[in-house]
Amino acid sequence: MAPLRESRRHARMLKRAALAGVVLAVATLGATAAPAFAHNYLVGSTPSAGSVVTEQPGSVSITTNDNLLDLSGQGEGSAIQVTGPADAPRFYGDGCSTIAGPTLEAAVQLGQPGEYTVVWQVVSTDGHPISDSFTFTWQPDATQVLAEGSAAAPECATGGSAPVDTDAAGTDAAESGSGVRATDLLWIGGALVAILAAIGVTLLVLRRRPTP
Numbered sequence: 001m002a003p004l005r006e007s008r009r010h011a012r013m014l015k016r017a018a019l020a021g022v023v024l025a026v027a028t029l030g031a032t033a034a035p036a037f038a039h040n041y042l043v044g045s046t047p048s049a050g051s052v053v054t055e056q057p058g059s060v061s062i063t064t065n066d067n068l069l070d071l072s073g074q075g076e077g078s079a080i081q082v083t084g085p086a087d088a089p090r091f092y093g094d095g096c097s098t099i100a101g102p103t104l105e106a107a108v109q110l111g112q113p114g115e116y117t118v119v120w121q122v123v124s125t126d127g128h129p130i131s132d133s134f135t136f137t138w139q140p141d142a143t144q145v146l147a148e149g150s151a152a153a154p155e156c157a158t159g160g161s162a163p164v165d166t167d168a169a170g171t172d173a174a175e176s177g178s179g180v181r182a183t184d185l186l187w188i189g190g191a192l193v194a195i196l197a198a199i200g201v202t203l204l205v206l207r208r209r210p211t212p
Contacts, residue, residue, distance in 0.1 A: 085114020090149030
């Protein structure tokens with residue numbers, strides 16, 4: 001009887017160890033996946049991408065799924081840059097922008113009719129900078145007063161905005177548009193493999209019968 005009791009005791013210990021492995025793997029997945037889904041992503045803009053605008057918008061804004069970090073004055077803040085029309089682009093706005101929760105906004109008066117490009121950059125909730133761009137068409141009616149714009153990108157006099165890196169625009173946003181970067185996917189994939197392996201071990205142990 002003693003060997004049988006010892007065998008059952010050993011089996012129970014193996015089962016507990018396997019279950020502990022599953023719990024550990026799940027905890028690991030939670031720790032790695034949580035930061036991955038913290039990246040902000042674009043949910044809307046004013047004007048809307050691809051839209052036709054006939055009256056001065058007064059401002060241009062983008063809205064993300066979560067509050068933005070305001071790092072103005074620290075060299076890595078948020079900004080909006082508006083240029084157009086496409087055939088003879090000039091810069092519009094004073095280079096300043098403001099953050100209100102998940103929204104970044106800049107005061108802008110548009111100039112000659114045509115296609116305009118909005119390049120934006122923000123700092124996500126987790127501190128990860130993201131940027132992208134979109135276009136809209138400006139077709140002002142006869143009552144609209146047109147702005148002159150400027151040949152060079154304006155710099156905010158109050159330092160409320162960071163310079164926009166137009167070359168990098170879209171790169172980080174493409175990675176973070178779904179809330180997940182490529183490196184995060186690797187971590188999540190590794191954690192999932194660990195969970196599946198732990199579940200496999202658990203099932204194996206549970207199927208074993210103690211030998212008399």
